[in-house]
Amino acid sequence: MTEELDFEIDPEDLEGISAGKTSLGAPCLVVDDLHVTFRVFGAKRIRNSQVKSGWFAKFMSRGVGGASAVREVRAVKGISFAARHGESIGIVGINGSGKSTLLRAIAGLIPPTKGAVYVSGEPALLGVQAVLMGSLTGERNVMIGGLALGLSEAEVKERFDDIVDFSGIGDSVYLPMKTYSSGMAARLRFAISSAAIPDILMIDEALATGDATFRKKSKNRIDEVRDKAGTVFLVSHSIATVESICTRVLWVHEGELIMDGPSEEVCAAYKQFARAKRLQR
Numbered sequence: 001m002t003e004e005l006d007f008e009i010d011p012e013d014l015e016g017i018s019a020g021k022t023s024l025g026a027p028c029l030v031v032d033d034l035h036v037t038f039r040v041f042g043a044k045r046i047r048n049s050q051v052k053s054g055w056f057a058k059f060m061s062r063g064v065g066g067a068s069a070v071r072e073v074r075a076v077k078g079i080s081f082a083a084r085h086g087e088s089i090g091i092v093g094i095n096g097s098g099k100s101t102l103l104r105a106i107a108g109l110i111p112p113t114k115g116a117v118y119v120s121g122e123p124a125l126l127g128v129q130a131v132l133m134g135s136l137t138g139e140r141n142v143m144i145g146g147l148a149l150g151l152s153e154a155e156v157k158e159r160f161d162d163i164v165d166f167s168g169i170g171d172s173v174y175l176p177m178k179t180y181s182s183g184m185a186a187r188l189r190f191a192i193s194s195a196a197i198p199d200i201l202m203i204d205e206a207l208a209t210g211d212a213t214f215r216k217k218s219k220n221r222i223d224e225v226r227d228k229a230g231t232v233f234l235v236s237h238s239i240a241t242v243e244s245i246c247t248r249v250l251w252v253h254e255g256e257l258i259m260d261g262p263s264e265e266v267c268a269a270y271k272q273f274a275r276a277k278r279l280q281r
């Protein structure tokens with residue numbers, strides 16, 4: 001659940017956060033002991049005696065000779081941090097470590113199993129991805145995404161050409177989104193989600209998929225958001241992208257926050273870890 005921030009944060013709690021070139025403002029978001037657990041069922045067959053108790057599990061276990069297991073995946077386990085206006089925060093970690101789940105929970109797209117996300121002022125955390133539909137054209141999706149961001153129909157129409165130019169997908173905007181390559185879709189999503197210069201811009205992998213020109217345009221757009229005292233969250237497998245864009249990095253491993261600090265420090269530690277992991281293989 002995303003809630004209004006209604007308490008003061010002790011500035012000492014935020015010490016050590018790198019300011020980068022943009023000066024930091026007041027805290028705008030607090031993530032407090034956030035847990036996200038997914039319940040997956042039907043993944044594998046086990047004996048009835050192994051099925052957890054409870055009416056749901058019992059219901060799932062009906063059948064001949066076996067049962068569908070109700071398995072819990074603890075994707076985020078007790079993550080806490082505070083973000084300030086003007087920060088650009090990267091989230092790094094190996095595959096399946098919980099980065100996207102954390103981002104989506106911060107955006108209010110997934111309810112926390114425990115803990116909370118507090119946002120100051122109007123929560124402008126929006127996951128454009130959640131509302132876009134593959135069967136519709138890029139054009140329709142620009143409208144849907146724009147409306148979800150809080151723009152009026154007239155504002156979306158006014159910004160349409162800019163959004164399409166920014167994405168670089170050209171006339172493909174008139175084709176259904178399901179026909180796009182993953183890079184094209186990611187670029188259009190980023191172009192839509194940054195069109196409104198939101199208070200908090202969330203980017204999941206979109207930048208890594210573009211070419212150098214798109215990356216440059218994206219970086220400029222991110223700087224624009226930060227200059228207007230917005231906060232940027234970026235999940236990316238590309239450490240180079242994170243290093244070039246983020247002032248602060250959160251390293252998530254097996255659902256836990258294992259390091260939070262200035263970009264250079266966390267990226268250096270993460271690279272060392274990734275190298276050691278590669279050598280183990």
Ligand SMILES: Nc1ncnc2c1ncn2[C@@H]1O[C@H](COP(=O)(O)OP(=O)(O)OP(=O)(O)O)[C@@H](O)[C@H]1O
Nearest residue numbers: 038040073075093094095096097098099100101102
């Ligand atoms: N909707 C879901 N239902 C069940 N399990 C899920 C769901 N979404 C994510 N998970 C599980 O939660 C864990 C964290 O996934 P998540 O996508 O957040 O990791 P990630 O670090 O973003 O991974 P990647 O780098 O591969 O994109 C994984 O074990 C994943 O299988």
